[in-house]
Amino acid sequence: MFAITGASGQLGRLVIAQLLKTVPASQLIAIVRKPSSVADLAVQGVQVRQADYNDSAAMQAALQGVQRLLLISSSEIGQREAQHRNVIQAAKAAGVQLIAYTSLLHADRSPLALAQEHVATEQILRDSGIAHAILRNGWYTENYLGSLPVVLQYGAVLGASGEGRISSASRADYAAAAAAVLQDANAGGKVLELAGDTSYSLSELAAEIAAQSGKPVQFQNMPTAAYQAALESFGLPAGFAALLADSDEGASKGGLFDDSHTLSQLIGRSTTTMAASVTEALAALPAA
Template identity: 50%
Template sequence: MTTYAVTGATGHLGALVVENLIERGVPAADVVAVVRTPSKAEALVTRGATVREGDYSRPETLPAALAGVDVLLLVSGSEVGQRVAQHGAVIDAAVAAGVGRIVYTSVLRADTTPLVLAPEHKATEELLRASGIPFTILRNGWYTENYTGRIGEYLSRGVIVGAAGDGRVAAATRADYAAAAVEALVGDGHAGAVYELAGAPFTLKELAAEIAAATGTEVVYSDVTVAELVGILQGAGLDEGTAGFVAALDEATARGDLDASDADLTRLIGRPATLLADAVRAAV
């Protein structure tokens, strides 16, 4: 039998992948959930998965976590600025453990985009290619939950403030990306593939309209300059660096960095990605 491991398995995406692997018919005993804090993984234990401690920032935990693993999903870390070293530690441990293939969650057009998040993903992809392990790269686009998770905030203010202009965001839900990851893990013919994964695009103005339609509460989009957005974010309590980072993401949206075709995702999951309207309705 093939043993599959998922890192970050108590996170939003990782937990969905573990669940979907089991629902797909992979025996729970063949699913290894690699987590930073095993005490937080009770739900995974209850589901029957094997839970192992594996901390990106503690390389000594990784060899045991990956022992006997055939195919690994390396879910990218969340600590911006630390991820190349963290991912490299996982890749090194996978080499030492004899892992047969690594599936990695990257970002759209990681090797060419000016998106501020891209350099660490590009560097990780380079580490994968240099490792000698067969790989599959899932260049995930934006998550719809980046917006639907803030619906309460948007409703309370009646406005979405941004600097994205008419830029389109080809977002998909975590469930969509999890389904794609499962196919890449268990399906045939994915070794060496690089997939650009994205959903049906929308603008922030269209996001506001969908929230208003789903809730019956007026919500509008207010477009400002990048400099104005930085000032607004700082006024809300963000430090200068964080405010600049967030504003840079809107600037990237306006530039088109978050727009892409949904062809790869549709093909992998065998259906269209979840529509924004459906995601908004589910969230409210």
């Protein structure tokens, strides 16, 4: 039995879709806060169990009979260490044999503040005695393309990354990696630095968007504090804006770069290029 936490999220759904290619639906468990959010998965035969990262008892009940667990990191920044500890303790009590955890690229030496809770979680896993695999995921290309309509409206990609190289890949690429690790009998003990095959700067991203859209788009590099203020002006909560701005500054220091090609080796194909992701994102926009 395989279980996926955060199964209603974008990554979780993609992992389940990938697993369904090789694993019977009856052997998959989607763990979510609201079962109604994955009613479509239940129709396909996937088991749906309700649990919250904050409720260790409910998580332990949801993990009964599970051999392999994908712990997708919580989205609640600042609460994640405690939440992940709850899940790991519940998994141990339930007899889970392997945990795969979605961490951050080069978490142990990352300049990104985002790495701190991931490093703490990795230590909790080591201390737990449960066999585990660390999926140190790089940036999702979608992190940048989610704001594509605003980019096209104002003709600017904003950031604080300078000419830092970003080795991003698509969520689907990372989902394929997670599914592969869950099915790998020798996954225990692996620490995998996962990132795109090719890298780019935000200047190059802006140029690609301009070339494909036919609209003028340039990268506007900003001081970290000014970028944070701009994000807040767009309606982002201050804490989240600060985290994104810090991550961009980290990118300027090489925090989002990797050239190991571990991800493509794991999934057996090249990772999705930035240009291909731009094409897909533009195609998904409503017709003008």
